[in-house]
Amino acid sequence: MPPLLQAESITRIYPGGTVANDGVSLSVGAGEIHAVVGENGAGKSTLMKILFGLEQPDAGQLRLEGKPIAFANPREAIDAGIGMVFQHFSLVPSFTVYENVALGSEPRSGIRFDREKAIAQVRALSDQFKLRVDPLARVSNLPVGQQQRVEILKALYRDARILILDEPTAVLAPQEVEELFVAIRALVAQGRTVIFIAHKLPEVLAISDRITVMRAGRTVGEVATSEVTEKELATLMVGREVSLGVERSQSDGGRACEIDTVSIQSEAGVSLATDLSLNVYAGEVVGLVGVEGNGQAELLEAVAGLRSVTSGEIRLKGENIVPLGVLDRRGRGVASIPEDRLAEGLAPGATVAENLVATRLGDPRFVRRGVLDLKAIRANAIALIDRFSIRVGGPAFAVGTLSGGNMQKVVVARELAEQPELLLVNQPTRGVDLGATQFIWASITRARDAGAAVLLSSADLSELLALSDRLVVFYRGRIVAAFINSGDLSAETLGAFMLGLETQDETTMKAALR
Amino acid sequence: MIDLLLAVFSTTFLFTVIRTTTPLLLATLGGLLSDLGGALNVALEGMMLIAALTAVIVSVYAPWYVAVLSGLFAGALLGALMALFHLRFKADIILVGFAVNILAVGGTVFALAMATGGDKGTSINLPSKAIPAIHLPFLEAIPLVGPVLFQLFSGHSTLTWFAGFAVFGVWYVLYRTPYGLWLRGVGEYPTAPEAAGIPVNKVRLWSLIGSGAFAGLAGAQLAMFNYVGFTRDMTAGRGFIALGAVLLGARHPVGALLAALLFGFFEALAIVMPNHVRWMPGEMIQTIPFVVTVIALILFSYRSRRASQLKTLTRI
Numbered sequence A: 001m002p003p004l005l006q007a008e009s010i011t012r013i014y015p016g017g018t019v020a021n022d023g024v025s026l027s028v029g030a031g032e033i034h035a036v037v038g039e040n041g042a043g044k045s046t047l048m049k050i051l052f053g054l055e056q057p058d059a060g061q062l063r064l065e066g067k068p069i070a071f072a073n074p075r076e077a078i079d080a081g082i083g084m085v086f087q088h089f090s091l092v093p094s095f096t097v098y099e100n101v102a103l104g105s106e107p108r109s110g111i112r113f114d115r116e117k118a119i120a121q122v123r124a125l126s127d128q129f130k131l132r133v134d135p136l137a138r139v140s141n142l143p144v145g146q147q148q149r150v151e152i153l154k155a156l157y158r159d160a161r162i163l164i165l166d167e168p169t170a171v172l173a174p175q176e177v178e179e180l181f182v183a184i185r186a187l188v189a190q191g192r193t194v195i196f197i198a199h200k201l202p203e204v205l206a207i208s209d210r211i212t213v214m215r216a217g218r219t220v221g222e223v224a225t226s227e228v229t230e231k232e233l234a235t236l237m238v239g240r241e242v243s244l245g246v247e248r249s250q251s252d253g254g255r256a257c258e259i260d261t262v263s264i265q266s267e268a269g270v271s272l273a274t275d276l277s278l279n280v281y282a283g284e285v286v287g288l289v290g291v292e293g294n295g296q297a298e299l300l301e302a303v304a305g306l307r308s309v310t311s312g313e314i315r316l317k318g319e320n321i322v323p324l325g326v327l328d329r330r331g332r333g334v335a336s337i338p339e340d341r342l343a344e345g346l347a348p349g350a351t352v353a354e355n356l357v358a359t360r361l362g363d364p365r366f367v368r369r370g371v372l373d374l375k376a377i378r379a380n381a382i383a384l385i386d387r388f389s390i391r392v393g394g395p396a397f398a399v400g401t402l403s404g405g406n407m408q409k410v411v412v413a414r415e416l417a418e419q420p421e422l423l424l425v426n427q428p429t430r431g432v433d434l435g436a437t438q439f440i441w442a443s444i445t446r447a448r449d450a451g452a453a454v455l456l457s458s459a460d461l462s463e464l465l466a467l468s469d470r471l472v473v474f475y476r477g478r479i480v481a482a483f484i485n486s487g488d489l490s491a492e493t494l495g496a497f498m499l500g501l502e503t504q505d506e507t508t509m510k511a512a513l514r
Numbered sequence B: 001m002i003d004l005l006l007a008v009f010s011t012t013f014l015f016t017v018i019r020t021t022t023p024l025l026l027a028t029l030g031g032l033l034s035d036l037g038g039a040l041n042v043a044l045e046g047m048m049l050i051a052a053l054t055a056v057i058v059s060v061y062a063p064w065y066v067a068v069l070s071g072l073f074a075g076a077l078l079g080a081l082m083a084l085f086h087l088r089f090k091a092d093i094i095l096v097g098f099a100v101n102i103l104a105v106g107g108t109v110f111a112l113a114m115a116t117g118g119d120k121g122t123s124i125n126l127p128s129k130a131i132p133a134i135h136l137p138f139l140e141a142i143p144l145v146g147p148v149l150f151q152l153f154s155g156h157s158t159l160t161w162f163a164g165f166a167v168f169g170v171w172y173v174l175y176r177t178p179y180g181l182w183l184r185g186v187g188e189y190p191t192a193p194e195a196a197g198i199p200v201n202k203v204r205l206w207s208l209i210g211s212g213a214f215a216g217l218a219g220a221q222l223a224m225f226n227y228v229g230f231t232r233d234m235t236a237g238r239g240f241i242a243l244g245a246v247l248l249g250a251r252h253p254v255g256a257l258l259a260a261l262l263f264g265f266f267e268a269l270a271i272v273m274p275n276h277v278r279w280m281p282g283e284m285i286q287t288i289p290f291v292v293t294v295i296a297l298i299l300f301s302y303r304s305r306r307a308s309q310l311k312t313l314t315r316i
Helices: A044-051 A074-079 A097-102 A115-128 A144-157 A174-189 A201-207 A230-238 A296-304 A326-331 A341-345 A352-357 A374-387 A404-416 A434-449 A461-467 A491-498 A506-513 B002-008 B011-036 B044-061 B064-088 B093-116 B146-153 B158-176 B178-188 B191-195 B200-226 B238-248 B253-275 B282-286 B288-315
Strands: A005-013 A019-028 A033-037 A059-064 A067-069 A082-085 A162-166 A193-198 A210-215 A218-224 A255-265 A271-281 A285-289 A311-316 A334-337 A422-426 A453-457 A470-475 A478-484
Touching (some): A019 A059, A033 A044, A033 A201, A082 A144, A097 A115, A097 A144, A115 A144, A174 A193, A174 A201, A201 A230, A210 A230, A255 A453, A271 A453, A271 A478, A285 A296, A285 A434, A285 A491, A296 A422, A296 A453, A334 A404, A341 A404, A352 A374, A404 A434, A422 A434, A470 A491, A478 A491, A478 A506, B002 B011, B002 B253, B011 B044, B011 B146, B011 B200, B044 B200, B064 B200, B158 B178, B158 B200, B178 B200, B191 B200, B200 B238, B238 B253, B238 B288, B282 B288
Parallel strands (some): A285 A453
Antiparallel strands (some): A005 A019, A005 A059
């Protein structure tokens, strides 16, 4: 019997000349959980897009049950029984669960949308595959984990035999990951096939039957999960041995930044963060832990001056910086690596050199009497490109043409070109490959060792655990727990606090908040 | 003052409210369709104006219902034109809408002058027709409330009744059929219907066509019932009031009806007041519906802010 779904020597070259897939092969048997692993930029997403009809291969062949097949668009892939759940959900927030699931394939009676039938169908699917979710709930009120279930239900509702999950665990807390795995096992037990894209190896080892490893646009191996260790897998993925360990901070400086009972509201008046109090000392990294949307990002924006606070003070070396604008704060030594490098960190159409001086246009070294000193700007760029080993053709290249990792290095280079007093970092390595991750982590720790106080937020718990000296957990806009990062602090412990399942007593929290 | 109050609580006044509300309600329903589909239709005003003139001119040569239909089609055609520029040529919908409004102001005067042989102000010398009123003599036979019901509901335009039923019709389509689900999905988060294989641009096209059709009916009602004949700029901002009514009505058909009634009430008030309140200049009274629109929208946005605050408070 031929494998259920096969990709044979798929090649995909993007118009810019980037070879995303170079003779990639994948073979998925019916009823198995097949993981595809690789670093960011290894070509996993491109391969999945081809399987789902979002992109067409330049060469190679897809086979479904041995028969050649090609998908011109997602609709054809859906009709062939392939469903895909993207990292970014496509759900209408104000619709109910059943409306979202049925959207586009509604059961009808006459011209009427047969809602009773849709609700019954969703309820049946949700019971059958252990994807617990209330069909009548409004999607915008659901936590991310349940929204993901709605996405999976959507695919199942359209009779997907093969379900592709694109980094499904990236947005989930550890407890939610466990629930997702239960659902995936239920799917497979009932004859469905799951393709699981990931880069977190322990999860892959926990859930999959077989693993295909990709590196730099090629498949470098296919292994049975039972016959491989995490270390072997990592070596296969990266092509060399990696160590991502980070030295803990040695120095113990003075109190650099005090966040004193800060509350933040959105423009619509919705409370985003309440009574946050937190101190950061020079030479330490404080990690802000929490499921996205619980106030960490808003606090970083408030400290950077991008968001106003409704009450409370933020003091830098004793001076309240709340009344100051962004530039004044930067002048006092605040540097910020924002969450979204393309939207907030860089001007993608401008050159690398321009981006590297964009925050220092008041500096007489680069601007004299209101006129740009192009020579100095170029020299600055060449120096920083070298110091931060940014891979780029030269200072005059547009930032938008760089890879994710190199773009992020441009941001890091600009923010750390001068030693900051307070460094704000949000998602420093999202969508960045392992090599660049290592480099960015090293840059952050170097700034820390030189005396910067660092506030770090990340969706990646292992990153927070690796870099932070202390960790503060956010839940619904409040600080609910604080820890000094010792070796025995685990992601599971943090997860329980992130989801509000556990609470910490006052004294323990006070002690860790210093 | 007392006599103004008496006038307001009379059945004749309420009759006038229903009459002034009708074009507003039709335009509001049109605004609602495009707004839910994700495009703010600022061209309601221009669509109404062009449809009004089209209906008047056609009614000179054809029966009234053909004239009303021609108004509807004029509006729908403008909607399709906006869709073409917005969806195919990627022009900004607000700018396209204003282009239609500007075209309407100048174009109707030009066309009016052509049709009347030189009159640039009104179509007074064109023998245009009116939409027939529906008389309900049987209402009077009902004991006790009969005469009041008769005075209130008999003698309204055919389109008034249509507008009333259209509130239900629009609600049914929006909330009980797949097409309504698609429309609301497209307006709120187009990625989702796109991923589900729904032709997003086609849905948007039809929402603009529907929006134009309702605005066209509003124009026909205005120039073939509320007034018989066309006057330059006769829409007098009703299209923009309708846009306000869409928001004030919380983007729901029933809300649209209530908001249109509110604005219709103040428009009727502006008609009745000059006879009772002599110390106030007529021009000032004429501004009442617009001032009320602004105040209503401010109160509405304040209220919805408070509501979302309360919601989060209870959640925490």
